[in-house]
Amino acid sequence: GAGVSQSPSNKVTEKGKDVELRCDPISGHTALYWYRQSLGQGLEFLIYFQGNSAPDKSGLPSDRFSAERTGGSVSTLTIQRTQQEDSAVYLCASTSGLGRLNQPQHFGDGTRLSIL
Amino acid sequence: KQEVTQIPAALSVPEGENLVLNCSFTDSAIYNLQWFRQDPGKGLTSLLLIQSSQREQTSGRLNASLDKSSGRSTLYIAASQPGDSATYLCAVTGANSKLTFGKGITLSVRP
Numbered sequence: 001g002a003g004v005s006q007s008p009s010n011k012v013t014e015k016g017k018d019v020e021l022r023c024d025p026i027s028g029h030t031a032l033y034w035y036r037q038s039l040g041q042g043l044e045f046l047i048y049f050q051g052n053s054a055p056d057k058s059g060l061p062s063d064r065f066s067a068e069r070t071g072g073s074v075s076t077l078t079i080q081r082t083q084q085e086d087s088a089v090y091l092c093a094s095t096s097g098l099g100r101l102n103q104p105q106h107f108g109d110g111t112r113l114s115i116l
Numbered sequence: 117k118q119e120v121t122q123i124p125a126a127l128s129v130p131e132g133e134n135l136v137l138n139c140s141f142t143d144s145a146i147y148n149l150q151w152f153r154q155d156p157g158k159g160l161t162s163l164l165l166i167q168s169s170q171r172e173q174t175s176g177r178l179n180a181s182l183d184k185s186s187g188r189s190t191l192y193i194a195a196s197q198p199g200d201s202a203t204y205l206c207a208v209t210g211a212n213s214k215l216t217f218g219k220g221i222t223l224s225v226r227p
Contacts, residue, residue: 004159031213033214033215035217042217042218042219042220043205043215043217044217045214045215045216048213048214056211056214091159093215095213102147102148102165102167103165104150104162104165105150105162105213106162107159107160107161109158109159110158110159112157
């Protein structure tokens with residue numbers, strides 16, 4: 001597609017369950033980012049991928065959070081043993097790897113995660 | 117640690133008014149600054165990106181300026197319209213192209 005695609009758009013799950021969130025970046029974009037947007041906290045960086053490797057995982061809040069990227073394209077963010085404080089909108093963005101510091105990041109519409 | 121501040125958190129103006137949204141950041145070692153728009157339930161749309169070597173960028177009724185040394189940026193919206201109602205976020209790019217965001221300004225333009 002033309003833009004960054006995220007699925008599901010909404011996810012409601014019980015506390016303690018595992019969830020997987022998916023991001024399809026813009027075709028050809030080698031850099032991919034995950035952010036979390038929660039009330040009162042604003043937008044927080046989680047992890048950055050260049051190709052399939054993650055040079056910066058510094059924003060992952062705990063070891064219950066992990067992410068992978070395969071084929072330099074699709075990325076999955078996994079949250080294990082979900083807690084209520086994980087409720088937030090999870091946003092994915094991508095940008096061209098060439099001169100990425102000079103390129104705008106393009107965002108998907110996010111996955112709204114609600115933990116009951 | 118980089119901190120980005122946007123004040124006020126909300127703004128309501130009548131249609132047709134020219135307005136300025138402010139953004140400040142604490143660490144001037146940035147690669148660029150972006151202004152985004154976010155509509156309810158949607159992701160972020162990039163409006164303008166200013167490189168660290170630039171002073172301003174313009175797109176239509178929008179003009180963004182950057183004063184890196186003082187850690188400030190402004191987004192100027194000319195002749196505001198109800199369709200401009202949204203949340204406007206400012207973000208700076210640091211190492212590893214990681215974005216640090218402000219908490220945004222929620223703008224309401226009254227018809």
